[in-house]
Amino acid sequence: MTVENDNPAIFLDSVRVDFGKTRLSFTCAFQRGEIVAVTGASGSGKSTLLNIVAGFERPDRGRVVILGRDMTDTAPGERPVSVIFQDHNLFTHLDVGTNVGLGIDPGLKLDVADKARIAAALLRVGLDGFAKRMPATLSGGERQRIALARALVRRRPILLLDEPFAALDPALRTGMGALILDLRRNEEVTILLVTHHPEDVRRLADSVVFLEQGAIIVQEPKVAFLERAAPAEIARFLEK
């Protein structure tokens, strides 16, 4: 495969993960600045794909190349990657400002300029004035926006979102989606978004990866994906 020469943001080169009898294999490349919807049935391997990019899961075979560097053996914290999960993104004993500050310095040695960055990130996600609030006092949507604010101050070129909207009502989904589009537009972040919702594909994605039983069965631009009437799994997903 010649994708490495194209200098993609992420290149999974013949990656294999074996969980006992369950085997997952991925070869794919994602271009810089694109939003990729990662979808497929429950158990098809979406979270595992993200975990491989983040470094939480180590492949049994193959290479993980990020921004042109082989990072197969690089620890998660050393990768140019931020991750937002469905939930449990915040430290409950720390206030909102401190949670965001962890994105700048995990040791929390924050100067005046850092505090200004935290305030700017909170403003950007629509939570100006929330710095002293504790996570337990926030709604699910607010917590997800705080997690996004932390990703914003980290300024990593790759953002992985594992069903970040799952707990949100439709209005909040729309709001988070707008923030993500804004992030990609202004900072050219490459975003992998795990979702079960065709609506997220239509509204947010540039391209789509569809997984089945641990393998990528389709990777293509959104426009082509949305026109599909086959295979049946994809037609079902698109509610055709």
Ligand SMILES: Nc1ncnc2c1ncn2[C@@H]1O[C@H](COP(=O)(O)OP(=O)(O)OP(=O)(O)O)[C@@H](O)[C@H]1O
């Ligand atoms: N640590 C693990 N040990 C054993 N099996 C695992 C492990 N992690 C994942 N699996 C298995 O690998 C397969 C893919 O799991 P994964 O969580 O990646 O799927 P998914 O598409 O994200 O599912 P969902 O939509 O339900 O979150 C599943 O069969 C799962 O049971």
